[in-house]
Amino acid sequence: MNTWVIARNTFGDALRKRVLLIFLLLAFVMLTLALLLNYFTAREQSTIFKSTQLVIILIFGALISITTAVFLIPNEIERRTIYSVLSKPIQRWEFFLGKFLGGALTVGFMVGLMSIALMLVLFVLAAKPPTGATVEMAQNTAQSVDIKGWMSRGLNDILLVLRGTVVIYFQLVIVTAIATTLSLFLTPTVNFSVTAFIWIVGSLQWLVAALAHQNKQGFVLIPLLANGFYYLVPHFHDFNIMGSIVHPEVPVAVNHWAYAGMVSVYGVLYAGLVLLAGTLAFDRKEL
Amino acid sequence: MAPAIRAEGLTKKFFQRGEVVAVDHLNIEVADGEIFGFLGPNGAGKTTTIKMLLGLIFADEGTAEVLGYPAGAQEMRRVVSYLPENPYFYDHLTGEELLDFYGRLFGLDAAERGKRVQGLMELVGLKNDKAKQLKQYSKGMMQRIGIAQALINDPKLLIFDEPTSGLDPVAHIEIRNLIESLREKGKTIFLSSHQLSDVELVCDRISIMNFGKLVKMGRVDDLLAEGRTEVVAAGVNGDLAGRLEARGAAVSQDNGKMIITVESEDEVNHVVDAVRSANGRIVSVVPLKRSLEEIFVETVGAAGPHRRIGTMNQLTQD
Numbered sequence: 001m002n003t004w005v006i007a008r009n010t011f012g013d014a015l016r017k018r019v020l021l022i023f024l025l026l027a028f029v030m031l032t033l034a035l036l037l038n039y040f041t042a043r044e045q046s047t048i049f050k051s052t053q054l055v056i057i058l059i060f061g062a063l064i065s066i067t068t069a070v071f072l073i074p075n076e077i078e079r080r081t082i083y084s085v086l087s088k089p090i091q092r093w094e095f096f097l098g099k100f101l102g103g104a105l106t107v108g109f110m111v112g113l114m115s116i117a118l119m120l121v122l123f124v125l126a127a128k129p130p131t132g133a134t135v136e137m138a139q140n141t142a143q144s145v146d147i148k149g150w151m152s153r154g155l156n157d158i159l160l161v162l163r164g165t166v167v168i169y170f171q172l173v174i175v176t177a178i179a180t181t182l183s184l185f186l187t188p189t190v191n192f193s194v195t196a197f198i199w200i201v202g203s204l205q206w207l208v209a210a211l212a213h214q215n216k217q218g219f220v221l222i223p224l225l226a227n228g229f230y231y232l233v234p235h236f237h238d239f240n241i242m243g244s245i246v247h248p249e250v251p252v253a254v255n256h257w258a259y260a261g262m263v264s265v266y267g268v269l270y271a272g273l274v275l276l277a278g279t280l281a282f283d284r285k286e287l
Numbered sequence: 288m289a290p291a292i293r294a295e296g297l298t299k300k301f302f303q304r305g306e307v308v309a310v311d312h313l314n315i316e317v318a319d320g321e322i323f324g325f326l327g328p329n330g331a332g333k334t335t336t337i338k339m340l341l342g343l344i345f346a347d348e349g350t351a352e353v354l355g356y357p358a359g360a361q362e363m364r365r366v367v368s369y370l371p372e373n374p375y376f377y378d379h380l381t382g383e384e385l386l387d388f389y390g391r392l393f394g395l396d397a398a399e400r401g402k403r404v405q406g407l408m409e410l411v412g413l414k415n416d417k418a419k420q421l422k423q424y425s426k427g428m429m430q431r432i433g434i435a436q437a438l439i440n441d442p443k444l445l446i447f448d449e450p451t452s453g454l455d456p457v458a459h460i461e462i463r464n465l466i467e468s469l470r471e472k473g474k475t476i477f478l479s480s481h482q483l484s485d486v487e488l489v490c491d492r493i494s495i496m497n498f499g500k501l502v503k504m505g506r507v508d509d510l511l512a513e514g515r516t517e518v519v520a521a522g523v524n525g526d527l528a529g530r531l532e533a534r535g536a537a538v539s540q541d542n543g544k545m546i547i548t549v550e551s552e553d554e555v556n557h558v559v560d561a562v563r564s565a566n567g568r569i570v571s572v573v574p575l576k577r578s579l580e581e582i583f584v585e586t587v588g589a590a591g592p593h594r595r596i597g598t599m600n601q602l603t604q605d
Contacts, residue, residue, distance in 0.1 A: 005391045009377060016379050079375045084436060087341045087369035088392040089361050286344040 002094040003101060006085075010102020011109070014068055020110065023067070027060035027114050031121070050122065050157070051242055054164045057114045058171075065107040065172040066195050069179030070188040072099040073282075082287055096282045100180045100275060107172050115165040119158045126154035163260050164241065170267030171239040175199050177271035178234075181278030184285060201229055202236035234270050239263050289355045291444050291475040292317035292340065296349030299335050299499075309335040311499040312349065317477060317492075322470050324486040324507070325479040327496035328587055333479045334372065336496075337446055340477075341369055354444055365393065368437035372448040372479075374429060378422040382413050382432050385421060386439055393440045407435040412461070427458040434465065444475045451482050463489060487511070487579040495586045503586045510582055515575045516555045518547045523567035531558060544570060 014020065031053055076082040076099070086095060179195040186194060201208060211226035241263075244256050297313040300306055310332040317323040327333050338344045340351055342359015356363035376385050383404055390400035408417045411431040416424070424432065430450065437445055450466070451459045463485050469476060470489070480486055486493060487507060494504040503510070521544050528538045528545065536558060537548040545567070547558050555572060562569055 001394070002392055005388065009380075009388055013377055013379050080371055080373070081375055081377060083338075083341075083343060083371045084369065084374060084376065084389075084433075085392070086343060087364060087367070088389060088440075089364040089394075090392050091361065284345070287338070 002090045003098040006090075006095055006098025007101035007105060010072065010099050011105045014102065014106040015109070017068070019067055020064055020106070023060050023064050024110055024113065027056055028117060030056045030060075031114065031117055049125070050160070053118045053121075054161070054168070054242060057111060057118065057165065058168050060114065061107060061111045061168055061172050062175055062196075062199055064110045065103070065176045066179050066192055066199075068103045068106050069100075069176045070183050070191040070195070072103050072180055073183045074188055077287060086287065092283050092285075093279045096180075096279050097275065100177060100278075103176050103180060104173055107176055108169055111165060111169050111172065115161060119161050122157040122161060123154040126150055126157055163256060167239050167241050167260050167263055170264040171236055173267050173271045174234050174236070174274070177274040177278070181274050181281070184278060184281050198233055199236060202233045203240070205230065205233070205235050205237035208233070235266075238266070289319070289352075290316045291319045291321075292323075292351070292353055292477060294336070294340070294349065294351040294358075297336065297339060297346050297351050298348035299332075299339060299344065300347050308499050310339070310346075313496075313499075313501055315494060315501060315504070317475065319475055320470075320473055321491040322466065322476040322478060322489050324490035324493035325477060325496070326481075326483070326486065326493055326583060331496040332499040333496060334448060335499075337369070337448060337477075337479060340446065341367070365440065366443045367446065368440060368442040368444070369446045370433045370437045370448060370450055372452060374433040376421055376429070376432065376436070378420060381418050381420055382408060382424070382428075382435075383417040385432060386435055389436045389439045395439075403439055403441075407438055410438070411435045411465070427454050430454055430458070430462065434462065442474065444477065445469065446477045446479075448479045449481065450478070451480065451485060459485075483579045483583055493579070495583060497587050503582070507579070511576050511579065512574055514577045515548050515550055516552070517571075517573045517575050518549065518555060518558045518562070519570040519573075520545045520547065520558075520562040520567045521570050523562060523565050527561060527565045527567070531561060548575070 073082075073096075076085070082095075086092065175195060175198075178198060179191055182191045182194060208226050208229050212223050212230050241256070241260065244259075292315065294313050294315045297310055297315075298308065299310040300308050313332075313336060325333055325336070335344065339346050340353055340358045341364070346358075351358035353363045354366055377388070380388060386404040386407060387400055390403060395403065404417075405414075408414050411434055413428060413431055413435070416428060421429070421432065430453075434447075434450065437447070447466070451462050454462060459482075466476060466478070466489055478486065478490060490507050492504070492506050493510065495502050523545050528540075531538050531547055534554070534557070535550065536554065539546045545562075547562075549555055549558055559569055559572070
């Protein structure tokens, strides 16, 4: 109960942060600019548009989640609001989880807004005829577009974006948990850099894995470090389902939604472990 | 009845370029229902002590109990309230929303919260500003809302850290009156303040800390009376003044009357006897009350060197 009270208050506070609104605005500007990709065929345009937009949502989502989380607890200590809250009958773990949950809600709200904007644009673009048609042809046939086909393509695109957004969000839940926990030990600036580094390394796990398994001649330290990163850093690379979203027609062995569900569960479990460590650290933190 | 606060050997050390003992084996007992002034210069260890009592930081040695619960226990925090120094609250909330937020942390239901919030906004004089966001509140209003949040749970013990700091004289008096009215309601108040005139007026007992150590504790009346006595005599013959000065009394003349100031009660009896044996007449015997400020300066000064503000001369010489 107390966790939810803290989360709600954190969400309300975070939404008024100017820096987050600037990130959101920039993301919308980028989303709009991607609409200018009109020198490709309709098919190419749709493919490039979807992949670019999802990457924009991911990058701005990561920026928003790190920027929100690194300040969640340090701001409370600096502004001394934490003293009047923790002197009330609230457990420290409730406060810590409440702050994280508030941050995760903020990220979810921002990512949700960007994703709804993308869905709307894709739905409008779905009015264009399908594969093979040039922009010119599409314009010529725009008047005779088949409403049923439009709806079907539009809905399909919305579901694809929804799946992409869910996976992006759970990836960002891990990022938020890491930044919130590290904020107990690091200053916001250092925490921002460390969390961003972890996110980048985690997104390049294929490269880390290659380094870990390379021939151990030469520098022994590199495979050693790569192994450490491989097992400790979350596998953000596994959250990359861009291929299946951009090319839904390519048959794959796994069910897309089942895979999205699996990586989301991984996200929740990993975030849970990080938060458990954070809760234990916060319980004995001197304020 | 168990004391409201009891600390035994409470010690806190910090490690910043070496070990600093912020609170050094503090023994303190605050009785139920009293207003206890907790004084000391900046850096004396007052806020550190308060934080240990609330469980915001942890003692290295010693124990503390608050209202019979171990310091920092969740049950304790249900019946205790705290107003931090220069409080800052979530400024995106209105005054009313802030109190509602704290009410939720105590698990109060919506009806009870609504009733208490309205009552407290009225009590602290913010009834007409309850819908304003806190970012629009003045310092005085923030202090009032701070007191209101400290009362949301109808606490038995209130811990106030500089509740009148930075307030204008009118707001200052209002807050002081509010503190006195809380005593009438049977609340125990632990008041850390630099406003010695307030402490002198409202506190039953005080303690003075310096360099983490408790250097003085006692009833305000006793401490203020603990001083000199002035004996005024008339018609004194002979060389009485010289004899009294030889015993350590300060003697002066005013309009034919002799004013004798002595340091102890025993000396008062001796002076009275001496005046009478010199065929003099006792006009008055008045204990000279000291101010808390004098006691504070004396106590803190006697405890050892402390940080002092230099003079303009020093500045120009440097």
